[in-house]
Amino acid sequence: MAFSPLIRDLIDxxxxxxxxxxxxxxxxxxxxxxxDRAGGERLATLLERAMREIGQCEQCRQPTEEPVCSVxxxxxxxxxxxxxxxxxxxxxxxxxxxxxRGLYFVLMGRLSPLxxxxxxxxxxxxxxxxxxxxxxxxxxxxxxxxxEGEATSHYVAEMGREYGVRCSRIAHGVPVGGELEFVDSGTxxxxxxxxxxxx
Amino acid sequence: MTAxxxxxxxxxxxxxxxxxxxxxxxxxxxxxxxxxxxxxRGARSPKSLWRGLLEPFQPVLVGWRGRGDLLTxxxxxxxxxxxxxxxxxxxxxxxxxxxVLRLTRRHDPVPAVFSAFSxxxxxxxxxxxxxxxxRLFEKRLLEASGYGVQLEFTADDVSPIRAEQDYRYLDDAxxxxxxxxxxxxxxxxxxxxxxxxxxxxxxxRLNPELQRxxxxxxxxxxxxxxxxxxxxxxxxxxxxx
Numbered sequence: 001m002a003f004s005p006l007i008r009d010l011i012d013x014x015x016x017x018x019x020x021x022x023x024x025x026x027x028x029x030x031x032x033x034x035x036d037r038a039g040g041e042r043l044a045t046l047l048e049r050a051m052r053e054i055g056q057c058e059q060c061r062q063p064t065e066e067p068v069c070s071v072x073x074x075x076x077x078x079x080x081x082x083x084x085x086x087x088x089x090x091x092x093x094x095x096x097x098x099x100x101r102g103l104y105f106v107l108m109g110r111l112s113p114l115x116x117x118x119x120x121x122x123x124x125x126x127x128x129x130x131x132x133x134x135x136x137x138x139x140x141x142x143x144x145x146x147x148e149g150e151a152t153s154h155y156v157a158e159m160g161r162e163y164g165v166r167c168s169r170i171a172h173g174v175p176v177g178g179e180l181e182f183v184d185s186g187t188x189x190x191x192x193x194x195x196x197x198x199x
Numbered sequence: 200m201t202a203x204x205x206x207x208x209x210x211x212x213x214x215x216x217x218x219x220x221x222x223x224x225x226x227x228x229x230x231x232x233x234x235x236x237x238x239x240r241g242a243r244s245p246k247s248l249w250r251g252l253l254e255p256f257q258p259v260l261v262g263w264r265g266r267g268d269l270l271t272x273x274x275x276x277x278x279x280x281x282x283x284x285x286x287x288x289x290x291x292x293x294x295x296x297x298x299v300l301r302l303t304r305r306h307d308p309v310p311a312v313f314s315a316f317s318x319x320x321x322x323x324x325x326x327x328x329x330x331x332x333x334r335l336f337e338k339r340l341l342e343a344s345g346y347g348v349q350l351e352f353t354a355d356d357v358s359p360i361r362a363e364q365d366y367r368y369l370d371d372a373x374x375x376x377x378x379x380x381x382x383x384x385x386x387x388x389x390x391x392x393x394x395x396x397x398x399x400x401x402x403x404r405l406n407p408e409l410q411r412x413x414x415x416x417x418x419x420x421x422x423x424x425x426x427x428x429x430x431x432x433x434x435x436x437x438x439x440x
Binding site for chain 1: 214216250255280285287290293431
């Protein structure tokens, strides 16, 4: 049995979601059609609005429908401190875990030479503009500890040096509550090299 | 190409990209089988034991199963410490990876490519000069891929290259004494040719002409697309002017 063209299109479109194959797409489509028309309509309106209105924050590149996002607008944040992260989810994680009161810059990716993702794609020209403005005193590099993350950090650090911006990087180390025996060798060697005075 | 590799073989990660939700497709350079494309299932999931191992330039031991173009990674262990490359040298290492990806084919075992890659990574991680490591790698890669580089004799009457003479290197023939061979090619000194032949590069003044020569020789094998890592090199070396 073949589905009508519209249902088939709906199922195909649902498959653009991550982790959704033909089978789950079909289940989703029939769930919305048979049991939750109201929910489906709300989803449709919201999706349409979101796709049309959500852009990037002018300052930190986070996705937002406002010109400047709520984190950048918030009072009491120190504009001299800038934390560099790869994804919007990283901002959320840092906000939850730390009492950091500076601003963020979201790259929405990282430098990846072999895929042709260069500095322009990450809005690093905009970051340079912020360095040039002279407000930022310290940039905290919080890119992921991969080779590409390292390349990204290096690039930003060089740029910071040109404008006299101090650069620091978050530590790489042993997870709290973890046991040394089970930590992978790369992390352990970073942790060992980056040891600190104690007491 | 074997259906199942029981032993783990030494390899380097050349490139990797996300596949599905938690997996990676990894382009490996292995010692015994040359370049391999493998799927590392679940490698990006939070609990994966392979996390942090499938990084470029990290020496690993790999096992796989399957046949055909894309294999399945079944075993992965670190083989020694990951090389740590500072800033600009990281871009050079990406350049070397990209050259290997462009010049070699999958399932074409050439141990010389593996050893050249391993050597250049060690050299880049060390304190020695970057330029000579890269020029030697380019030369060795060309030779290992079967594109011989004529460095010791002239192309016409097969007389030995003299250090004090200038030559014109013709793309498909080799060096000719300067002035005797008009046409496309690169001008290069005998001294530079001899130094490259002997793999003794200690005079940095030779670098520009060697870079031009090797660039010219590599060009036909790189395909139409420009090398992505060149832009990265320029970007990362920005502070040097």
